[in-house]
Amino acid sequence: MTSRGHLQPWIALIGLFAMVALPLDSADPTLTLPRAGVLGWSVLVATALAIVAAIRAEQSGIAGVLLAIAAHLGAFVALHLLPTVAGHPGSGYLALVLTSWLLAWALVSELSAVPRPKGFDGLLLRLLVPFLFGLWLLILWEIVVVVLKVPSVLIPPPSAIGARIATSIPTLAADFRQTFLKAVIAGYAIGCGTGFLVAIIVDRIPFLQRGLLPIGNLVSALPIVGIAPIMVMWFGFDWPSKAAVVVVSTFFPMLVNTVTGLAAAQPMSRDLMRTYAANYWQTLFKLRLPEAMPFIFNALKINSTLALIAAIVAEFFGTPIVGMGFRISTEVGRMNIDMVWAEIAVAALAGSVFYGVVALIERAATFWHPSFRT
Amino acid sequence: MSAAAPTVRRIDRKPGKLVPVLVVTLAILAIWYAGAYWMNRSLALDVFARQKVVPTTEQLVDATWSMERPLLPAPHQIAVEVWKTTADQKITSKRSLVYHAWVTLSATLAGFVSGTLLGILLAIGIVHVASLEKSLMPWIIASQTIPIVAIAPMIVVVGYNLLNGQLGVSTDASRFIAKAMISTYLSFFPITVGLVKGFRSPEIMHLDLMRTYSASRAQTFWKLRLPAAMPYLFTSMQVAIAISLVGAIVGEMPTGASAGIGARLLAGSYYGQTIQIWSALFAASLLAAILVWMVGLGGTAVVKRMGMAR
Known part of the structure; x- marks a missing residue:
């Protein structure tokens, strides 16, 4: 489909290769995503599927669902690994975060292109995009603050605020x-x-x-x-x-x-x-x-x-x-x-x-x- | 209406505003004096009772209008204080109101300029990138409902610590930047919202005309959308500059700043110096009025120069 000329899936493809090859933890070069067990593999598979779907799929519905799964699975794994890599993230971890974020962005573009149905479904769709934006704001906030070890006197991570x-x-x-x-x-x-x-x-x-x-x-x-x-x-x-x-x-x-x-x-x-x-x-x-x-x-x-x-x-x-x-x-x-x-x-x-x-x-x-x- | 307008049309011209505004202002002043008498009366009576003097009405009125720390100072007391702290002091002196006003004004202007630029960039992005609009616009609107000024002390303290403690910027510069950050944060919202509306304001007919000229997106933007958005830009800039002044004043309260209108207000409230509070308020109001008026003037000039004046 030529009309869906999004750039994000192609960049995400590069990110996928980086995720496979590069280490997650700069302190431990052996830890890569394929060696991180079932979760790691499922992220790779979901991301690959989502990229293919986003580039090839005729219907944006399927692409949207796959993108949503891949992006949020990636985010989940990134948050899951967060305590391990805090302070010394590897390039593979960065690739994971950036790729998931790109997929989420592609998802938002996908959703923006969908014609708005009337009534309750339309309302849900209209609320979904800003909800995703807010969710990703929190996810990236948490990751950036923890990974860079920003002192919580400056900016605390959302999880700490939630706990408080x-x-x-x-x-x-x-x-x-x-x-x-x-x-x-x-x-x-x-x-x-x-x-x-x-x-x-x-x-x-x-x-x-x-x-x-x-x-x-x-x-x-x-x-x-x-x-x-x-x-x-x-x-x-x-x-x-x-x-x-x-x-x-x-x-x-x-x-x-x-x-x-x-x-x-x-x-x-x-x-x-x-x-x-x-x-x-x-x-x-x-x-x-x-x-x-x-x-x-x-x-x-x-x-x-x-x-x-x-x-x-x-x-x-x-x-x-x-x-x-x-x-x-x-x-x-x-x-x-x-x-x-x-x-x-x-x-x-x-x-x-x-x-x-x-x-x-x-x-x-x-x-x-x-x-x-x- | 310009002087060259035909005299016939003067007949249905609306009556001027000057006289009513003057009358209302005088009425407010009269009410103010009455209020000052009424509010300070018990304080003044206490003083007389301590001196064991039974005051005449004239003495009492005079006392209520010339107290050291009144509940409500009379207008002439504020005028005298403003005169003393502007004309009788050197501008560089810490006791000069001009100095404090300048400290606040510089942060306001820095924040306003950067906030305006940020707002313009965001608005351009929102108009041209569909996914940005869908995801960002609801948040920008929602953020209007959030008490942003409430975050001000935190931005000031965090920014101040970051700049002064971690990056080694000097104390004054850190304070200045922290205040300007709040002003930026406050002023970019109205600009973005107003400009997005303005960039969308050209009629479909005009956009179609640009398309028949096979104008590129950039050409459409520079030649149609931007000129059409000018009145919106200046209207929102008036809102933005007023709110960035509020931001700078609020930003002067938490970091132990010793200069600026906000610091002056806070110091006045600590030491019960009512007249100082009122004169700081007067300075803030004057500053706000002048800033809004100047932006409005600039807007009128630009719109007139572009031949869009109605």
């Missing part, structure tokens, strides 16, 4: 409760709520609209996290001061977006409302707020990220001895970098889930919008 998460769940849960469930949620609700209400007032009074909006635009570009020390002074060390920072940083995006959204209704629709003799509130609730929904949800999504950042950074300025920002700054000081990464993993997960929930609500609330009507 597993052993310190109570601490992580307490930090999560303090920062996310108290400061972020409260601040987010208050900030978005007041931003929304002020936007409606501003929209009612054109003078304010002209006077307040430029200032609002200016303020949303400012480094608002800087007010954290002041808020700590005003509201004390506990979570209300963090919530206050969150309120200020979420208020302006909400204000600006809602005012823009309220202006989005077509003049034709407004005229129609007028012919129905609809009063201000009826027009607001039945026409202009629904039209403003995409803008409001845009602000809600931006704010979901901003709120978490604001709360964590605000904790750098002083907290009771609990909280994600507190934990990050103290564990950095004590060189417990794996704990910092564990905390970051929790924050990333919380941020993504928060964003995802807002996005889902948006889908349900603005199902009529063109960007969701497929």
Whole structure:
């Protein structure tokens, strides 16, 4: 097939020869993949099959399955051998890692070329590619860190971070409760709520609209996290001061977006409302707020990220001895970098889930919008 | 609207923004003074009680607006502090706000420039390599939902240790590079996302036209995609420069830095120097406003020069 002109399988072929001939461990030249037992042989066979399939196969389905098996078997063997070769990898080991990675890349190219089926299968396929990317990021991270013996003070391997998460769940849960469930949620609700209400007032009074909006635009570009020390002074060390920072940083995006959204209704629709003799509130609730929904949800999504950042950074300025920002700054000081990464993993997960929930609500609330009507 | 525009169109011109903005600013200042009185009142009353003086209203108001360490300093106190630390100090002095602002600004600009380059390269890669888009783009979008600033102290400490401890770079240079790294990290996301959108913005008709000219991929890129992406580039650069300033400020907090706006904020919060915090905040805001404004100006100039101004 000429259309599938991928280069990766051909390079992988060179890698296959290197894997057969070169030693895995530079300290022990006799250890090669063919002598590493059943696992070694199965990797070689799977890789060879996958390369042939990727170059020759008419159907990308078979090639994809073979590539997936070969790449992940190779990765498994590489991780399996990792303790043996740590610090002194042979050229054969490098060939193994690089070849497996090339096969994974070829797999991603293969998957990208597949036409997307609709419905659930399409969703799975759409999630598969980024999942593979993330998985390989972790695999390569682990291999590079362990093989090069990077001190864990600099970057710990993912396995150490995973172990740390597993052993310190109570601490992580307490930090999560303090920062996310108290400061972020409260601040987010208050900030978005007041931003929304002020936007409606501003929209009612054109003078304010002209006077307040430029200032609002200016303020949303400012480094608002800087007010954290002041808020700590005003509201004390506990979570209300963090919530206050969150309120200020979420208020302006909400204000600006809602005012823009309220202006989005077509003049034709407004005229129609007028012919129905609809009063201000009826027009607001039945026409202009629904039209403003995409803008409001845009602000809600931006704010979901901003709120978490604001709360964590605000904790750098002083907290009771609990909280994600507190934990990050103290564990950095004590060189417990794996704990910092564990905390970051929790924050990333919380941020993504928060964003995802807002996005889902948006889908349900603005199902009529063109960007969701497929 | 340019001066040469026909006078007839001036009739439906929108009323200017200057007067409302001024009025709102004055209102904010008035509220600020009132707030300063209200928040500092109990502190001031304590002082008077210690001196066993019953203050008149005038004395009380005056006291709340001129406290040494107020809860909320009055605007003129901040102005005086800013004046004292800019005009009355040598620029090289550690007490000069200009010096601190420059320390932050240099890291911001270094990070912004490298972040912009990185973002542009990533965007070009994403637009031209299908597998890169499929695997990278979801992560770039997902990473937007991750509190990146939270990682800042770690990047600073790790980068600082790596450069200073392992590679033997000098203390100041390590600190500078660590801060610039955070700014880079923060600013390349908006650039990539905005540029990918921009590179995709040419209409199919235009792309087809390029094909009828039998233009190569590189020609299509240089002559169609890149010009079309310019407005997107500058819009995302405005976001990026604001966020890289935040990155540099946050990056100044953990490594025990003694210079920079972030260090100034932290020192102010340790010693309860409210006025110092507020003047550092003022400097940061001014810096952010100027940077965003300048990028916007550059964008307008480029777009106008390219004949794309609407």
